[in-house]
Amino acid sequence: MFHWESTPLTGLSFLGMVIGAVVVLLIALAVVTYAIYFERKFIGWMQLRIGPNRVGPFGLFQSFADILKLLIKEDVIPDKADRIMFLLAPVIAFVPSFMVLAVIPFSSTHVFTAGLNVGVLYYLAISAITILGVVLGGWASNNKYSLIGGMRSAAQMISYEIPLGLSIVGVVLLSGSLNMNVIVAHQAKMWFIIPQIIGFVVFIIAGLAELNRTPFDLPEAESELVAGYHTEYSGFRFAFFMLTEYVYAFALAALATTLFLGGWSGPFLPSWLWFVIKTAAVIFFLFWVRATMPRMRGDQLMSFAWKVLIPVALFNLLLTGGLYLL
Amino acid sequence: MAELRSEEMVLNVGPQHPSTHGVFRLVVTLDGEQIVDADPVVGYLHRGTEKLAEDLQYTQIIPYTDRLDYLSSMLNNYALVHTVEYAMDLEVPARAEYLRIIVMELNRVASHLVFTGTYLLDLGAMSPFLYAFMERETIVELFNEICGARLTYNYMRVGGVKWDAPAGWLQKVRDFIPHMREKMRMYHNLISGNEIFLDRVKGIGVITQEDAISFAMSGVNLRSTGINWDLRKNVPYGIYDQFDFNVIVAEHGDCLDRYWIHMKEIEESLKIVEQALDKISEGPVLGKVPKMIRVPAGEYYRGIEGSRGELGVYIVSDGKDKPYRLKLRRPSFVNLQILKKMLIGQNMANLIAILGAVDIVLGEVDG
């Protein structure tokens, strides 16, 4: 099997790495574009509407039109905003979202995957940087709604990072490795969703909160905070925040697939297709929740994280450890 | 330990804000996410209907009432024509009375549906809004058939209604009722048991009975506190005394109760429509009314149970064809006053839950 880490670092292999990264970037962009399209389409159907159907056949080019619109919009920077921070925030939020994709094993050949030995840890650490961008954006906008949105966001993401991490530890215990490739290999007989069902539930709930999606979409609660931390952002900078959000949705779905659903493994079909199917299923679940749930309230959200999710995750850990010893 | 410096923040919610239901401004002072003061500012949609009415003949005022509470225009129409009829002691033909009841109660259903939808939207749930609007659309289309307008109906006249129901219309209304009942079950399945929703509204924005009376609240807000006061029963007007329906009363006075009363009232309204459909007979729809409507000199007040509370019209007449003074008792305006009291001490996130449950329409608040 091919592994980047076992190939010598020559000019050619470096070029290969760059090309690989660009390909992943393009795939991620395509996924995001069509994730947005399908989200609108699915939620439309769930609400007995048609959804986007004007641009191209079945509205397939709708997202491109939206991106184009955002690109050619004026880049408005509020007068009273902290200019440098304001410009920097979307970048800080956006870059980590692509960086985490490096460790996701998309298929059995690992052409696009870094076989990092601390892959899981890397994902959690890098994704936490995004919080900085969000808080910074909220603060630099010099807008009260943004500030409250940014603060809520920080509180929420930090709180939910803990159950998210704890729920993954169970998987790590079972496979004995932080390397995602190894984790996938360990699921050849049985997906970890079965022994780790509690962990999976905690993971999905904490993941929803990490993504700021319904029912945990408080930071951008439209009906209260207008648009939360990106109220003042427009044009391409706003697009960056949107992109961040959807790349994370993709990354989290991919992570869930890898950790709990057996990753790229599966019979008959090629490995990448299995990965696509599983990831799409998780993403669809995210859309479904969005169409169904109302929003939680801030304090309820916090007490849910600390009083329910973390104890459950710890219990799961204990259980896994105990069973593992036996 | 060093003193921690903290500041209060003044947050200006509105006039343009996604969930103020129109141009309503609320200046809240926040301590963290806690509301320490709230000052509602209204008047952005003030069109001076009362002043305009002084230069209009009574029939000409009717379309202006459409624009007050634009979600229940039929009821607004009725409040005006009913007061004029009351003042002139006019007889209204039976068919017209039944048609009025049918359209008014359908309008109440439509208005309550909008409440349910927008309230859930405020709380972050998207889908109920679109579901609710689908049923409302059916009602609005029914209105379109009977009076040619979907929102501003201008349907009632002093002494009756302007148009008789077109052929087959009554049957369509009859078909709508079981359909709507079916849908109500769906709403309950979707919303009423949702834990997140219940957590957000239970025990939030409690109104006491004393406050409700002191603030002269009416409609759902008053009944949610446990006071049994529905003008259709307590001060019957029109032919409401002929119908069998229940006044829905809750006991806690919180947002959940207000939501429940709205839902239950939809079912009660359907009951009334059903009975009216059974009783309606052929006949004229406009009674014998003088060419020029002149209200005898004097002053007259009639309140009807609008979809948001007591909708009253107070006419001071000097015997001419135009009112000397026309005062509209607008339920949203009166009900909204309690907002300040309800908000102080609450969490910022409850603001929307509380404001939404008071159920205001800014066109009516500002007059």
Place this chain on the structure above:
Amino acid sequence: MSDEDNKQPEKQPDVAPPATATAKPAAKSAKAALPPDPRVVAAKATGEAMKATLDKQLGVTAVVEVSASKDVPILVIDKAYWVQAVQFLRDDALQSYDYLRMFSGTDYPNYIEIVIHLVSRKRNTALYVKTRTERDLAVVPSLTGLFQGVNWEEREVYDLLGVHFEGHPDLRRIMMWEGWKGYPLRKDYSPFEDLDERGGNV
């Protein structure tokens, strides 16, 4: 615009105070021939009884006029006893007019009238209570101490009719903005004059 202006003064003199007009239709209308409405007669009797109770209770002639609109009695109360009278109507166990349905004001040629419509939910009866104030220096005691719900209503009347409510905690304009001059619901108000002066052309 001049037509408008000419009409206004003409209109005012022949306005009879409507309250009395209903009660005594003999004024000048053709309806003088009709027999008095029995509902009005009964309501007037109720009103007179209430006047007696009120005057006795307050120890003064608080009620200056009694009339009726259909079956609802109308009491016109001297401005000086306005709050006491309404408080008595609200608190007295026999009256218990505890629900203030409607609050309004009307501009007449010689005075401004404040009307409230009280309801006794216990007895299911209604009552109009009024008070009058001169137009130039329109001041009426505020009822906010009795009914919290009149807060905005009084602000609206202040805004549109220019009646100052003494003791109101927060008497600001509510519909028009601060800085607007004139009171739109007054009969001598012209919507088309002095817009700049009023702050209209912003």
